[in-house]
Amino acid sequence: MFFIQSFSIVWLVLFFIVGFLGCRTVTVQHDNKSVSSGETQSLNAKKKAYSYFCTGYYFLLERDWENAVKNFEKALRWDDSSERIIQHLATCYFQLGMNEKAIDYMKKLADIRPDEFSVRYTLATLYETVEKFKEAIKEYEYARRCKTTKLDNIFLADVLYRLANLYINEGAIEKGVDCYQSMFDLNLINxxxxxxxxxxxxxxxxxxxxxxxxxxxxxxxxxxxxxxxxxxxxxxxxxxxxxxxxxxxxxxxxxxxxxxxxxxxxxxxxxxxxxxxxxxxxxxxxxxxxxxxxxxxGTQNPKEYFLLCQIYKNQRKIDDAISVIENLKTIPLDKETMRDAHFLLANLYYENENFDRTEEELKITLMLDPEFHEANNFLGYLFVENNKNLDMAMQLINKALKADPENGAYLDSLGWAYYKKAQQEGRDECLFTALKILSDAVQRMEEPDIYDHIGEVYYSLGQWDEAVKAWEKARALYNQTLNNKVKIVDIEAKLKKIKELMSAEEKTIRVIKKHNEVENVIQP
Missing domain, CATH: 1.25.40.10 (Tetratricopeptide repeat domain)
Structure with missing residues (x-):
């Protein structure tokens, strides 16, 4: 909340234009006394400076800043110590948006009048405009130590306010608070x-x-x-x-x-x-x-739509949540917010198992922002889950991983893609790659879905004991974190099936062993 009007631009204009009106700011001597050749040269220089100054000042009043600068620069070459010329040059360069040049001239003026409050204050505000905050702090500190009058108090309040904010933004909050306290002590605020x-x-x-x-x-x-x-x-x-x-x-x-x-x-x-x-x-x-x-x-605040959507989502009212975001798309939105709306819709349609709409919304999301790695991974995973476009899916997931290489969810997507590729093409080497990537993923992100995928890979490799361990871990995490009954039922079905297979395998092995023992006994 700002409570002091910023006066820096107004002050700059008033200080340089209103405070120093007219060509009378440069004077020349007019008398009939005899002068030396050196004095004559000096007098001629001042006349030329005076002539260029007046021309420059005329252009300044016409707000023709470029021509004003040209003439003031020429005037300064003939009178390089004139405070008035320096002041007007700083003003013109400021009006032209050439703040670095304005700063150069204000620094010259500060060398001439080091203890002038208005000079230090103006120089500090110029440093702020070019984001040289340390230099601005130094000049504001100099300004607050300068002698001021009651007329300067409103600007002194602005100095302390700006200085407080600069200190706070630099992380020196106690120094900022000290500046605020100074405003109290000097009775600068009501x-x-x-x-x-x-x-x-x-x-x-x-x-x-x-x-x-x-x-x-x-x-x-x-x-x-x-x-x-x-x-x-x-x-x-x-x-x-x-x-x-x-x-x-x-x-x-x-x-x-x-x-x-x-x-x-x-x-x-x-x-x-x-x-x-x-x-x-x-x-x-x-x-x-x-x-x-x-x-x-029809509120224009996107946050209200997003929050209402989240409430409906938590209540499992997915259709209502979708309706809210569809309404959000009808109000004016910037590109990033529109992207987020489509991405959220993709998630909602996925929960409703409307995979065609999920894919459509993800593609729109990526049209708006091709580098949006969450959407790249989601679309890739969607392809993998539906056993289609596996090569494209892996490209999308790898693009997401390039943006966030330590993301466990993205590694899970890639590992699962290799598993599906192995299933589709009968390539066992893809199973070993899948296992390596999924093992890496679970180290970064201990999630039940990843353990479920690891179980599937072990099952396909015939390592049933390891598959059982992975699925039991997945079941425990589903119970602990998600309480997802559908997932738990699926995991328990897998465990039941694999344990039956393991039991049948053990029986077969015992039968074969017994048969071999009998064969050995009856052989002569």
């Missing part, structure tokens, strides 16, 4: 609540939650009507696990803004942590109602 609120935000962004809470409480004390202090205090108390105070502040906030879905959502998460299921469900219901009302009204 509304301390806004300063407290801003400091609280800065500490919150830096994840220094106790400090953030301290300043939000100061802001609340300075102005109890400022509702968003309660919003941030709710988040602070939540992160500090002080749930009673978090609920208290959330309730205060919602009394003033009952339709704020973000707070209802935050409150539902707090109730979840305190294991208050009825209250949690009530807050989710309220969040859902507000979001539904907003999306039905």
């Amino acid at each position: 509304e301390p609540v806004k300063i407290y609120y801003e400091i609280g935000q800065k500490y919150f962004e830096k994840n220094e939650i106790k400090k953030a809470r301290e300043y939000f409480l100061k802001a609340k004390q300075a102005d109890p009507k400022l509702s968003f202090t309660s919003f941030y205090l709710t988040l602070c108390y939540d992160m500090l696990k002080d749930y009673d105070n978090a609920i208290k502040e959330a309730t205060i906030f919602l009394e003033k803004e009952p339709d704020n879905w973000a707070m209802h959502l935050a409150l539902s998460e707090i109730y979840d942590k305190t294991r208050n299921e009825p209250k949690k469900n009530e807050e989710i219901r309220r969040t859902q109602e507000i979001l539904k009302r907003n999306t039905d009204a």
Whole structure:
């Protein structure tokens, strides 16, 4: 939240144009006294400088910055110590967007008038425009030490405000807070609540939650009507696990803004942590109602559509979730958000086992962003699961792995692709490659699906004991993390089948062994 208007551009123009009006800023001597040849040369130089200066100043008033610069540069060659010419050159270069050149001239002026507040302040703001933040900090620090008048105070407040933000962005938050405190000490601000609120935000962004809470409480004390202090205090108390105070502040906030879905959502998460299921469900219901009302009204905020979709997805209302994202596509979206909408639709259609639509949405996603590695892997895996386009699938998955080579899910996709290729083409070497890649994947990401795939590879290689171990691990993880009954039933069916095969194999081996023993006995 910004509470001080930025005056840097206005000040630059006022300082260089209004503060130094007219050609009278360059003077020449007019008298009848006898002068030496050196004095004559000096007088001629000043006359030429005066002539070019006046021409440049005329172009400046006409806002013809390029011609103004040409004449001021010529004037400066005849009078290289003229502060006024240097000032106007800095102004013109600034207006031309040539901020580095403007800085060069302001540095010259700073050498001439090192303790002038306005010079240091202007130089600092120019450094900010070219993102030379360390140099800007140095100049703002110089400016705050300069002697100022009451007329300068509004700009001194801006100096301290900008300096505070620069320090904070550089990670020196305590120095930033010191600048804010200086504004209090010098009586440069009339509304301390806004300063407290801003400091609280800065500490919150830096994840220094106790400090953030301290300043939000100061802001609340300075102005109890400022509702968003309660919003941030709710988040602070939540992160500090002080749930009673978090609920208290959330309730205060919602009394003033009952339709704020973000707070209802935050409150539902707090109730979840305190294991208050009825209250949690009530807050989710309220969040859902507000979001539904907003999306039905055509809100332009994509976050509201995405969140409502997630709520429906958690409730297993996949058709409703799809409908929300289809509606999202009807509002103006930037390319990245449109990409994310299609990718989310692909996931939703996949859950509905509508694989044709899944493939269609993934292809649209990749048209919008060919380097989107999540979509490359998903489409590749979809091809693998459906036993089609295996070579293309492996290209897509390898492209995803190039972007994220340590991703266990992508390695699982590639290993599974090699398994399917082995099944399709009868190539045993692909099974060994699949096993190597899947073993690498499970080291990075211990997921039941990967163990399931490893079990299939071991089964195909005839290593049934290892297959049983992998599938039992998959079953345990499904029970532990997903509680996916369909997957568990599938795994148990595989285990039952392989154990029956192993049992039959053992019986066969015993029969053969017994037969061989009998044969050995009856032979003479």
